[in-house]
Amino acid sequence: MKEIKIYCPATIANLVCGFDVLGMCLNEPNDIMYMKLLDEKKVIIHSKDGYKLPSDPAQNTAGAPLLAIIEELDQQIGFEIIIEKHIKPGSGIGSSAASAAGAVVGANHLLKNIFSKEDLVRFAMLGEKVASGVKHADNIAPCIYGGITLIRSIFPLDIISIPSPPLFITVVHPQIEVRTSDARQILRKEVLLKDAIKQWGNIAALVAGFMQNDYALIGRSLEDVIIEPVRSILIPGFDEVKKKCIETGALGGGISGSGPSIFMLSINETIAKNVEVAMKEIYQRIGLDHHTYVTTIKGKGVMSCEL
Amino acid sequence: MKEIKIYCPATIANLVCGFDVLGMCLNEPNDIMYMKLLDEKKVIIHSKDGYKLPSDPAQNTAGAPLLAIIEELDQQIGFEIIIEKHIKPGSGIGSSAASAAGAVVGANHLLKNIFSKEDLVRFAMLGEKVASGVKHADNIAPCIYGGITLIRSIFPLDIISIPSPPLFITVVHPQIEVRTSDARQILRKEVLLKDAIKQWGNIAALVAGFMQNDYALIGRSLEDVIIEPVRSILIPGFDEVKKKCIETGALGGGISGSGPSIFMLSINETIAKNVEVAMKEIYQRIGLDHHTYVTTIKGKGVMSCEL
Numbered sequence: 001m002k003e004i005k006i007y008c009p010a011t012i013a014n015l016v017c018g019f020d021v022l023g024m025c026l027n028e029p030n031d032i033m034y035m036k037l038l039d040e041k042k043v044i045i046h047s048k049d050g051y052k053l054p055s056d057p058a059q060n061t062a063g064a065p066l067l068a069i070i071e072e073l074d075q076q077i078g079f080e081i082i083i084e085k086h087i088k089p090g091s092g093i094g095s096s097a098a099s100a101a102g103a104v105v106g107a108n109h110l111l112k113n114i115f116s117k118e119d120l121v122r123f124a125m126l127g128e129k130v131a132s133g134v135k136h137a138d139n140i141a142p143c144i145y146g147g148i149t150l151i152r153s154i155f156p157l158d159i160i161s162i163p164s165p166p167l168f169i170t171v172v173h174p175q176i177e178v179r180t181s182d183a184r185q186i187l188r189k190e191v192l193l194k195d196a197i198k199q200w201g202n203i204a205a206l207v208a209g210f211m212q213n214d215y216a217l218i219g220r221s222l223e224d225v226i227i228e229p230v231r232s233i234l235i236p237g238f239d240e241v242k243k244k245c246i247e248t249g250a251l252g253g254g255i256s257g258s259g260p261s262i263f264m265l266s267i268n269e270t271i272a273k274n275v276e277v278a279m280k281e282i283y284q285r286i287g288l289d290h291h292t293y294v295t296t297i298k299g300k301g302v303m304s305c306e307l
Numbered sequence: 308m309k310e311i312k313i314y315c316p317a318t319i320a321n322l323v324c325g326f327d328v329l330g331m332c333l334n335e336p337n338d339i340m341y342m343k344l345l346d347e348k349k350v351i352i353h354s355k356d357g358y359k360l361p362s363d364p365a366q367n368t369a370g371a372p373l374l375a376i377i378e379e380l381d382q383q384i385g386f387e388i389i390i391e392k393h394i395k396p397g398s399g400i401g402s403s404a405a406s407a408a409g410a411v412v413g414a415n416h417l418l419k420n421i422f423s424k425e426d427l428v429r430f431a432m433l434g435e436k437v438a439s440g441v442k443h444a445d446n447i448a449p450c451i452y453g454g455i456t457l458i459r460s461i462f463p464l465d466i467i468s469i470p471s472p473p474l475f476i477t478v479v480h481p482q483i484e485v486r487t488s489d490a491r492q493i494l495r496k497e498v499l500l501k502d503a504i505k506q507w508g509n510i511a512a513l514v515a516g517f518m519q520n521d522y523a524l525i526g527r528s529l530e531d532v533i534i535e536p537v538r539s540i541l542i543p544g545f546d547e548v549k550k551k552c553i554e555t556g557a558l559g560g561g562i563s564g565s566g567p568s569i570f571m572l573s574i575n576e577t578i579a580k581n582v583e584v585a586m587k588e589i590y591q592r593i594g595l596d597h598h599t600y601v602t603t604i605k606g607k608g609v610m611s612c613e614l
Binding site for chain 1: 324325512
């Protein structure tokens with residue numbers, strides 16, 4: 001039976017001023033999955049990592065979308081997968097989205113690409129629902145489409161790919177737990193109209209900056225007057241990290257997804273690596289364990305190949 | 308003494324989902340101004356129309372910015388202008404901005420272009436302050452820059468030109484008065500975060516639609532869940548006009564500025580003229596006097612030539 005290997009990339013949701021609508025696909029880190037077709041309606045999940053994620057497919061981020069695919073097709077097929085997670089759950093760089101998106105893109109490969117990318121996003125969102133209770137696509141969309149994506153609407157689904165110039169991304173993951181549900185709960189349900197206007201001026205300018213290859217404009221637009229002031233309180237050292245990274249030459253950045261990871265965008269690798277050093281120095285001084293990555297935008301999303 | 312003639316175009320502020328940040332310059336209608344330099348510090352204003360606008364320069368939308376220019380330069384110069392207004396004050400298509408922008412661009416022409424466009428926007432905003440009490444640039448920026456403009460920030464001023472595919476614009480001006488101050492006062496100071504997210508998804512998609520020449524995306528993004536539901540109540544027939552115009556083939560549209568004018572975007576002139584017919588039929592039936600225009604985006608803003 002044909003077996004495939006799947007590379008499931010990390011993603012950054014929100015991108016500072018694009019809360020709930022913007023996302024970016026990263027070249028590193030990636031989860032690895034191996035998948036093959038079965039000839040009966042079931043999903044078997046093996047984990048080759050220490051994260052103790054649920055092996056019951058209905059409770060697993062990769063499993064739930066696969067069950068939905070099986071139900072939709074109503075044929076005698078199933079999937080057996082081995083998951084090697086390298087993107088730590090709860091890090092804020094799209095760990096659950098990588099599992100869900102990887103599973104559906106892999107399944108589609110084995111099924112000879114019968115589904116569109118939009119279909120795949122719909123299936124994969126079921127995995128996000130298992131992970132966080134909410135069907136959202138801010139990580140799923142860039143994970144499947146690659147590059148930078150804008151989700152104009154979820155119902156009906158309207159995903160737009162936003163071209164961008166080359167960017168180097170530095171991510172620091174301080175090893176504390178911020179639950180997505182907590183990070184969502186502390187947000188106010190109402191915001192000042194004047195703040196909302198500032199935010200939509202910034203997101204419009206950020207999209208224009210990406211599409212016009214205008215690094216300075218990208219930098220000026222990476223400003224969040226609504227979410228960051230509330231959520232950054234949950235992340236030790238956030239203000240200092242941000243200030244220091246921008247002094248070091250980063251264009252700007254902020255909270256990745258709902259945190260606790262922090263990301264910064266830079267115009268070249270040298271600056272991105274200096275930014276990494278600055279991040280490490282601060283968390284070493286604070287005494288907080290952390291991982292860092294220096295990477296680039298992945299133009300293609302989840303990729304799979306036959307073994 | 309050299310005399311110049313100035314064409315001061317109408318503009319549409321907000322563009323549905325871009326409240327306070329987006330604007331578009333129109334080829335029609337235009338105010339006409341004639342201007343010449345004086346050799347003493349004063350501004351003389353003649354009106355060749357029936358609108359009875361203040362002739363005291365400090366109280367006049369064109370006069371106030373010219374006084375500021377004279378003060379800034381501190382030389383023995385002044386300006387004499389004749390204004391022929393064709394853009395009716397209070398129509399919602401940037402009548403005061405046309406006067407203010409026309410005056411400063413004309414003055415800059417006579418002064419051999421010593422000021423940048425940004426400087427001119429700053430001077431012209433003083434005219435908006437005379438007209439409505441608020442320094443805003445949503446009409447001034449497209450009137451001076453031409454095309455579609457995004458104002459990311461007023462302090463400091465950050466104006467971005469957004470390229471777009473050809474568009475035909477139909478405007479109907481129902482002859483009722485909506486004061487900008489009233490239209491602003493009825494807005495709520497707080498908005499739901501979920502509505503704000505929808506709005507910033509739409510404005511980001513609208514900018515992407517303009518820049519990718521994607522007419523369908525432009526149409527889908529022309530949605531305003533925050534301002535239009537409140538302000539449209541002030542405009543008789545608004546819902547019917549909008550519905551009918553979209554059925555007739557317009558991509559979408561909404562309130563121009565703070566109203567009462569309504570604008571619609573179409574992909575060609577035939578549709579734009581059919582949209583005009585639809586607008587006229589509704590206001591004839593309601594029994595409300597109205598003017599209509601069918602026009603295109605003016606790529607260059609205020610233009611001046613020597614006589």
